[in-house]
Amino acid sequence: MSAELAHGLAYWLRRLGGGVTGGISRLGFAARFLLAVLWYSPQAFRRIHLTLREIYFAGVLSLVIVLMSGMFVGMVLSLQGYETLKRYGSDEQLGILVALALVRELGPVIAGLLFASRAGSAITAEIGLMKTTEQLAAMEMMAVNPLARVVAPRFWGGVVSMPLLAALFSAFGIFGGYLVGVRLIGIDEGAFWGQMQAGVDFWPDVTNGIIKSVVFGFAVSLIAVFEGYDSKPTAEGVSTATTRTVVISSLAILALDFVMTAFMFRGGNV
């Protein structure tokens, strides 16, 4: 009886220990993987068209979804914000509300989530499938480094695209907010832009949004290429890796956003 209990306990403790050490070793592998990608990046930049091609796939092809979402998010913010601000008779502050919400939080975060599910999953699936079909192994046989040829361009393509997409998201969101607030509801145009300019500062509001989007770009791109490179070379492995990319990237974006917001806007200067 007690021997059975001890066995059961040992089994669960072993599983817990295995999970923790596995997680730590995977984290260490990801860190070494990042260093290797950075190390081979100059080699990848010598063929810059590879990176440009990845900016095209990660950035340009994500434009439609990001711009449309930005526009709709801005329009909804404007509608909802107006309903609430109207109660306090300060509906002219709508410009500040829309601009601050988009520039500080929603722009980087939603653009990051969309980027993770639109481009991150595609990167993981592509690299994972290359591994499954042994294209990566074939490259090594031909003395072509897959890190420099396949992984680094995709990583940098994501890192470059993400801040631009976030800025476009915010800009189109503000435009959508303008359309609903000024054109549809009929708030004074001068008050909308004037209050916005008085209430939003380039430093720290806009710059903190840009810093966030750059960090998200690094995080999502690293997770995407790492999950693809580390996937099991089976059909199931690729699908698991793709799912993991979206889940881990989304959680990483939201957690990093909280940590960065806590550091950037803690009291005082808000």
Add this chain to the structure above:
Amino acid sequence: MNRSAIDLWVGIFVAMGIAALLFLALKVGNLLTLDHAPGYRLEARFDNIGGLKLRAPVKAAGVLVGRVESVRLDPKTYEAVATLRIDRQYEFTKDTIASINTSGVLGEVYVGLDAGGDPAMLKDGDRIAKTQSAVVLEKLIGQFLFDKAQQPNNGQDPNSAGSAAAVAGKGSGGNMK
């Protein structure tokens, strides 16, 4: 998709992204206006600045002419000293009155400047002599009650200020409901 088409699209994408950043910096965050323009400083002393904050607007006739640069307490006179940074293109007369106002009931607190007729102009570092402090709502209500108590009510002894205050208090309480 051939290489030149990809280059073209990436170029368009990057140009759009930079344009969006410029839009956020200039149109939304007004990077290049008043804040960084050189200006001159004026000092104004108030008995009470109410809810005046750093970087609050300074307005003359409703037009933004500067911002509040610092707010501190004079340890000798116990007055609040606000330093105003005024855009260089605007000059104000020596007898300008600075007052602390609120735009709307819940709006932001700002410093209003009302120019007078003095031919001499204020220069960098000058002090605005005439100021009007913020109106504190609680004090205003207290003063109102006090005035009510001071007034001789008909049918009541004007000397019994305490009971009159109680009546005034009840009266205003009744009005609130």
